[in-house]
Amino acid sequence: MPSPIALNPISPTKSMFKKRSSTPMASATSYLSAVSQADARARAHGAATPTATPALSLSSSVTSSSEDTVLDEYDNNSDGLTLPLVAPTSEQVFTTVHSEFGHCANESFRYTSSHRLGAPAQETEEPEPPYYIVLTTYLSYILLICIGHVRDFVGKRFHPSFYYHLMPHDGYAPLNSDFDSFYTRRLKTRIDECFSHPVTGVPGRTIMLLDRVSYDHNITSHLTGTKTRALNISSYNYLGFAQARGGCADAVEEGLRRYGVAVGGTRLEGGTSELHVAAEALVARFLGQEDSLISSMGFATNSTVIPALVGKGCLVISDELNHASIRFGVRLSGASVRMFKHNDMESLENLLKEVISQGQPKTHRPWKKILIIVEGLYSMEGTLVNLPRVMELKKKYKFYLFIDEAHSIGAIGPHGRGVADYFGINPREIDLLMGTFTKSFGAAGGYVAGNKSVIDRIRLRGHSGTYAESMGPPVIIQIVASMASIMGVASPLPLARHSSHTSASSVSTVGLLEATEHHPGPAPASALPSWMDLPIELRDGSEGLTRLRRLAFNSRYLSRGLKKLGFITYGHDDSPIVPLLLFHPGKMRMFHRMMKHRETPIVVVVVAYPATSLTTSRVRFCLSAAHTKDDVDIVLRACDEIGDLLDIKNYSGERWSIQRVIDSAVELVNAEDI
Structure with missing residues (x-):
């Protein structure tokens, strides 16, 4: 079976994995022309269709096929970015090998x-x-800390200019002189x-x-x-939607032509556009919840939503390894907080018994509400929350549950709906589901979804909805396109295209939920802008x-x-x-x-x-x-x-x-x- 590179007789044998000198990039027009001509020649030669991308090894003869066919002959004028700038067609998809996917x-x-x-x-x-690993690890840090303090002691006396920002001067205390500074420097x-x-x-x-x-x-x-x-092997690109070409990228490009790059797109009251309404409805449908609210920043979603849910007289019970955005939001809320051992359900139940029996400090009055916050997938540990056991405790002790699914949504479960999908639990039994679009969906921002009355309250009381900038049209379109690609679309999209900048579908969440009876299910065609024409493999x-x-x-x-x-x-x-x-x-x-x-x-x-x-x-x-x-x-x-x-x-x-x-x-x- 000939390799894709072999179809190009003038292509040198080389790999995408190497150092390149930086040279000016040729025009996009000539590049696209070369891509089209080379792929046409490949199809004309009757290229075989390999079943997988060849192994990425410089030492094997298969290595040369790790690079895209058309780029070998065009590489003399490229800047080393060995990626074609157009999406492969169904005929091309197995005659070229892509470094993006x-x-x-x-x-x-x-x-x-x-x-x-x-x-x-x-x-x-x-x-x-083993014990020797633990011992030598501690000894390594002790040695580094001792050497660092000696260098600081000597340096402050013989090279004070290097420590000016760490020493009192002109009546000012040092702005940063704690252990964090020492750890960073030494x-x-x-x-x-x-x-x-x-x-x-x-x-x-x-x-x-x-x-x-x-x-x-x-x-x-x-x-x-x-x-x-x-x-x-280092990016949160879980589903591979971080691509510069393909159906989602084409949709974003079309959206740019229609809406431009201005934040918020077509503006409506309250800083919301029709695209926002459609995206929030689709997110709610994707998660199986009544309503959702999207935010332009994932960290801000937690840190501004939590203060809108709890306050003084409320108790937040948090996993000890919860993300910094959760900790920050709890501090802003003014609620009391207790932590339980990471993913330890026995520790959680013992804590619940204690806080419910004791009530609020000093007065011992019952808590106004108890909110438990956990993550679906913990990013530093790779552990999944024991959701079945948490749900058992929820029914027994009657607390509210908030799950941060920044890393689990789109990456876990047979339908990509997160930990509830993975464990086969009805998402409506979970009070609030939070997540981000920066990982599996290849976009930016975050969301919170739940009961419509709760989401309406967050819209009014959450600072992100009132004070933060709205999400830009290209980001929203990427979210809609990638999410619809995971869900599938229930019916064919309209063939007609509209040039109006206000052609996005204005769909209510309730209408979306009524369009499909079962969760998880496909997205109704009305959930997508009428001009968005995804490829068939994404629509189905x-x-x-x-x-x-x-x-x-x-x-x-x-x-x-x-x-x-x-x-x-x-x-x-x-x-x-x-x-x-x-x-x-x-x-x-x-x-x-x-x-x-x-x-x-x-x-x-x-x-x-x-x-x-x-x-x-x-x-x-x-x-x-x-x-x-x-x-x-x-x-x-x-x-x-x-x-x-x-x-x-x-x-x-x-x-x-x-x-x-x-x-x-x-x-x-x-x-x-x-």
């Missing part, structure tokens, strides 16, 4: 993310490392290579890094002018379902594969976030560097204090539907080699060889338990 037609590499009916929720263990700066790496382009299956170098021990860094394309929901099943396979494969290789990992098997524990501060930088400087560069996210405890630093893999099985193989091989070198294979369970893990991928994913 990898092709994988093998139906064996699919899995449905769901909880077995009647089975207890999976208990996510946090394996303990510990974090040593590993700054792991953080804030500049990138360009779309954070899809691969990502383009802007190479940088530091000459002053990471205090400053300088761009070298070269670029490196790397396998991206087939591509959305495929993306969900590919993500579920990749998540379970990487999580279980790492365990079989001997690594300590946290989280649920179905979580698209897979934390791998490193512990030692020095190993964070080495792991990141060794992954990035491999023959096939891999970009990973290293997480350290204050996002985690000081001694549980980790690398956090973020899976995507855009990844292929071969991509996950590459990550597992890299981890296997680096894990041996850095001595981070500390799991005490059964160990497999890397080849056995790769060969047994399907069995490993489909097994009930490992």
Whole structure:
């Protein structure tokens, strides 16, 4: 079977994963012309249709086919961004290989993310490392802290100009001189290579890094002018909708022509447009709730909604690992707050018994209301909330439930509806569902959904609705298009196109809910703007379902594969976030560097204090539907080699060889338990 590159006789053999010198980009017109001509030639030669994106390895003959066909001959005038600028047609889709979204037609590499009916929720263990790992980790930090204090003591006396901002001067106290400042200067700066790496382009299956170098021990860094394309295992692009081309991108482009980029689009009363009304109705339908409110910022959704729900005399019970936006919102509300041990239902029930029996402090009057706030999927741990048990406690103790689904919505469940969908629980039994559009939907902003009377109150009392800027039309259109792609559309879209800037469908939430009787179900055609003409594979929901099943396979494969290789990992098997524990501060930088400087560069996210405890630093893999099985193989091989070198294979369970893990991928994913 000829590779796509082989169809182009003048194309050199090379890979997308390499450093490129920065040169001026040619015009888009000539680029698109080259794309069209090359694809036409490929079809004329009767190209075979591979079932998957070839493995991303520079050392194999298959490597050259990792790059898009048309870009090989055009590369002399490109800037190294090896991405075609047009969406592939149904004829092209298997004759080109894309760095934004990898092709994988093998139906064996699919899995449905769901909880077995009647089975207890999976208990996510946090394996303990050997004692020598714990001891040497503490010793490493003690050594770094001691050296840092000595350097500060000497430096303040011999180089005071470097410490001017940390010392009293001109009658002013130092603005920043606490432990956070010390940690930043003496510990974090040593590993700054792991953080804030500049990138360009779309954070899809691969990502383009802007190479940088530091000459002053990471205090400053300088761009070298070269670029490196790397396998991206670090972005929250769960369903792969972070694409510069495709049906959703085409819809956004059409929306820009109609509405422009002004915030809010066609303005109506209260800073809301017809697009906002349609988007909020679709979000409510997607979640199975009566109504929803969308906000232009995910962090602000929590921090402004919670004060509108509770106040003085109310009690918030929060998981100890809840996101900072939740903590900030609770502080603003003035409500009392208690925390329970992470995902520990026994701890939660004991706390409920205590607070209900004791009532408010001093007066012991009953609480005005008790609100429990949990996350659907915890981003640092990869754990899913034990929702069945929480719902049992809710029926028993009569509290209100608020679930933050920033990471679980669109990524978990057979229909992508989040943890309620995953556990088969009616979402109407949950008082408030909050989430963001920045992960699975490839957009921006957040939402809160629930009973219509509650949402109406939040519209009036929540600061984000009154004072924050409204969401721009391109963002709303991306939300609508991607969400409709997951749901599918109940009936064909109208063929007629309208040029009016006010052609978006003005649909009430109640009308949407009446249009489809069952949840989860497809979106009614009236939920989408009449001019939005999505491709057939998006309208019928087939591509959305495929993306969900590919993500579920990749998540379970990487999580279980790492365990079989001997690594300590946290989280649920179905979580698209897979934390791998490193512990030692020095190993964070080495792991990141060794992954990035491999023959096939891999970009990973290293997480350290204050996002985690000081001694549980980790690398956090973020899976995507855009990844292929071969991509996950590459990550597992890299981890296997680096894990041996850095001595981070500390799991005490059964160990497999890397080849056995790769060969047994399907069995490993489909097994009930490992």
